[in-house]
Amino acid sequence: MKRGDVLRWVLIVTVTLYFAVPMLAMARFAFQVVPVALLTPDRIFEGWSVSGLVDALGEPAFHEAAKTSLLLAVFAGILNLSLLLPLAIAIELRAQHLKGLLTTITLLPWVIPPIALVVGVAATFRSIAPWFLASPYSLVPFYALWAMPFTYRALDAGLRSINAKTLYEAGRSLGASSRTILWRVLMPNLGASLIAASVLTGALVLGEYAFASLLLKNTLPTYLEVYQGGEPRAGMALALAVMLLTALMLWIVVRIMRRRGLDVSAAAGAV
Amino acid sequence: MASVTMTGVRKTFGSTVALERLDLEIESGELVCLLGPSGCGKTTALRVLAGFERPDAGQVHVGGSDITLVPTERRGFGMVFQEYSLFPNMTARANIEFGLKVQKVAPAERRSTLERLLTVTALTEHADKFPHQLSGGQKQRVALARALATQPRLLLLDEPLSALDAKVRESLRDEIRRVQREFGVTTVFVTHDQHEALAVADRVGVMSNGLLEQLDPPRILYTAPRTPFVTGFVGSVNRVGATAAGDGRYTVLGRTLPGIVAASSTGGGKAAVRPEQIALDRDPAGQARVLDASFLGPITRVRLRDEREGDVIADLMSADAADLVVDAVVRLRLRDDVESVVIL
Numbered sequence: 178m179k180r181g182d183v184l185r186w187v188l189i190v191t192v193t194l195y196f197a198v199p200m201l202a203m204a205r206f207a208f209q210v211v212p213v214a215l216l217t218p219d220r221i222f223e224g225w226s227v228s229g230l231v232d233a234l235g236e237p238a239f240h241e242a243a244k245t246s247l248l249l250a251v252f253a254g255i256l257n258l259s260l261l262l263p264l265a266i267a268i269e270l271r272a273q274h275l276k277g278l279l280t281t282i283t284l285l286p287w288v289i290p291p292i293a294l295v296v297g298v299a300a301t302f303r304s305i306a307p308w309f310l311a312s313p314y315s316l317v318p319f320y321a322l323w324a325m326p327f328t329y330r331a332l333d334a335g336l337r338s339i340n341a342k343t344l345y346e347a348g349r350s351l352g353a354s355s356r357t358i359l360w361r362v363l364m365p366n367l368g369a370s371l372i373a374a375s376v377l378t379g380a381l382v383l384g385e386y387a388f389a390s391l392l393l394k395n396t397l398p399t400y401l402e403v404y405q406g407g408e409p410r411a412g413m414a415l416a417l418a419v420m421l422l423t424a425l426m427l428w429i430v431v432r433i434m435r436r437r438g439l440d441v442s443a444a445a446g447a448v
Numbered sequence: 449m450a451s452v453t454m455t456g457v458r459k460t461f462g463s464t465v466a467l468e469r470l471d472l473e474i475e476s477g478e479l480v481c482l483l484g485p486s487g488c489g490k491t492t493a494l495r496v497l498a499g500f501e502r503p504d505a506g507q508v509h510v511g512g513s514d515i516t517l518v519p520t521e522r523r524g525f526g527m528v529f530q531e532y533s534l535f536p537n538m539t540a541r542a543n544i545e546f547g548l549k550v551q552k553v554a555p556a557e558r559r560s561t562l563e564r565l566l567t568v569t570a571l572t573e574h575a576d577k578f579p580h581q582l583s584g585g586q587k588q589r590v591a592l593a594r595a596l597a598t599q600p601r602l603l604l605l606d607e608p609l610s611a612l613d614a615k616v617r618e619s620l621r622d623e624i625r626r627v628q629r630e631f632g633v634t635t636v637f638v639t640h641d642q643h644e645a646l647a648v649a650d651r652v653g654v655m656s657n658g659l660l661e662q663l664d665p666p667r668i669l670y671t672a673p674r675t676p677f678v679t680g681f682v683g684s685v686n687r688v689g690a691t692a693a694g695d696g697r698y699t700v701l702g703r704t705l706p707g708i709v710a711a712s713s714t715g716g717g718k719a720a721v722r723p724e725q726i727a728l729d730r731d732p733a734g735q736a737r738v739l740d741a742s743f744l745g746p747i748t749r750v751r752l753r754d755e756r757e758g759d760v761i762a763d764l765m766s767a768d769a770a771d772l773v774v775d776a777v778v779r780l781r782l783r784d785d786v787e788s789v790v791i792l
Binding site: 190309339340343345347348349351352353354361362365366440 | 464491498499500518519521522524525527529531532533534535536537547551552590594595598604701
């Protein structure tokens with residue numbers, strides 16, 4: 178083996194261990210009912226059980242929190258796309274010189290910490306529309322904003338990879354109206370990007386803790402935190418399950434985009 | 449089919465002047481190439497014709513009517529782009545039919561148009577393939593068929609061959625010419641490749657810095673360039689000394705013959721002489737020395753250094769250049785069949 182290869186393998190193994198060891202430890206804690214102090218090599222296969230996870234999945238409060246989070250993900254995705262899709266298309270087709278500005282603006286949500294957003298926005302709404310903050314769905318605009326960097330990049334990469342401007346001009350030269358081009362040409366070819374943008378938003382919302390906690394909302398992550406206080410094993414099992422689900426969603430996105438020949442690293446580069 | 453007139457068309461982007469003042473007349477059924485280096489304004493001229501750019505000043509008339517402010521989708525032109533512009537979600541067939549469907553052409557007529565175009569462009573067996581299953585040349589043939597399907601009054605080609613490799617480029621170039629003649633459609637073809645322009649066009653318009661320098665048939669453009677820019681841009685050229693001999697005649701390389709003074713002549717006492725207009729005499733008393741000779745098949749390109757004229761290129765029939773070796777001493781003269789020279 179060459180020196181470069183050795184270095185590469187050392188890196189791969191180190192990184193794998195860095196991620197895998199804590200997860201394996203989590204899994205052991207969640208599914209093996211044997212205290213670490215009593216864990217000897219001959220008892221390594223004893224006491225494994227998924228009853229904790231089954232119990233946790235049966236909790237009505239969990240269903241409630243999961244439903245809230247899923248709906249939040251759907252609403253945030255819809256809000257995000259309905260704002261950013263027309264904007265991204267308009268910029269790509271009509272005002273490419275504004276692209277740099279838009280790219281910077283869409284990064285802002287990551288520069289401003291959640292606490293600043295929440296304090297500012299909450300103070301404003303508390304005085305003008307207190308009812309808005311009472312509903313768990315008051316999180317939708319926050320999440321739409323928070324997911325904007327992902328969504329915009331997925332859409333922008335999609336528009337660039339299909340050469341949207343040329344397709345638009347070709348369509349117009351054939352006599353098609355902007356609306357016809359949008360529905361018959363651009364949207365069908367942006368399908369993969371739209372799915373990617375939605376799933377990324379979903380994955381983000383399912384794991385978001387700061388906004389929900391600061392606004393005292395009961396979503397999946399805040400529920401997990403509270404539940405784990407009382408049921409450490411089951412809570413851990415549930416956390417693992419949510420993590421795997423999110424990873425699966427992201428894997429599906431990558432697969433879809435690869436199959437459509439989209440540049441995954443560019444489209445999902447923000448991840 | 450329609451004639452095209454652009455009068456005083458000006459277009460700027462910020463502080464960049466893309467078109468200074470373009471006057472262009474194209475006859476019905478004609479194929480005109482706009483030729484020039486990148487940034488000369490040829491693509492802007494085409495985009496103004498297509499309606500993608502609105503000129504700052506000037507008018508565009510097609511078939512006698514002013515279309516300066518008519519939006520692209522109502523102009524009824526066909527266009528082929530440099531980048532492959534086929535709709536990726538549609539088969540070749542659906543791409544070609546797109547414009548017909550938009551115009552709500554009856555299915556029977558649509559099918560007969562489609563069949564004719566597929567036959568003309570030899571795409572019948574590829575009709576149900578998606579763009580990503582087609583080669584570059586096939587994609588541009590579909591694009592050509594798609595642009596012709598709606599029976600455009602004007603066909604606009606924006607560097608349609610630039611993304612293709614050399615061999616495909618040449619065959620598609622001839623195919624475009626054949627199809628254009630068959631349909632008789634007035635065509636504007638933008639390219640930066642002079643060989644492409646000279647081979648395909650009825651007339652070539654050479655552009656530079658937002659101005660049309662000369663618009664003429666390829667042969668005239670080559671033999672009688674009107675400006676120094678055209679002289680240098682189209683074909684290779686040697687600039688050799690010319691002395692006025694009165695009566696519109698000039699002495700060039702020892703021969704006195706009629707001179708065509710270029711429109712923008714600076715009277716600098718130079719003549720433009722093509723490499724193929726030069727002959728070499730084996731003369732030990734000559735003033736030129738062979739630097740090197742490249743064998744190019746039918747011709748051999750010889751680079752020489754002349755004591756008076758500087759570096760000169762001569763293209764000889766290979767049979768006449770067989771004995772030329774490096775450092776051979778020769779004398780330059782104009783070939784006997786040269787009847788006039790262009791005075792710069």
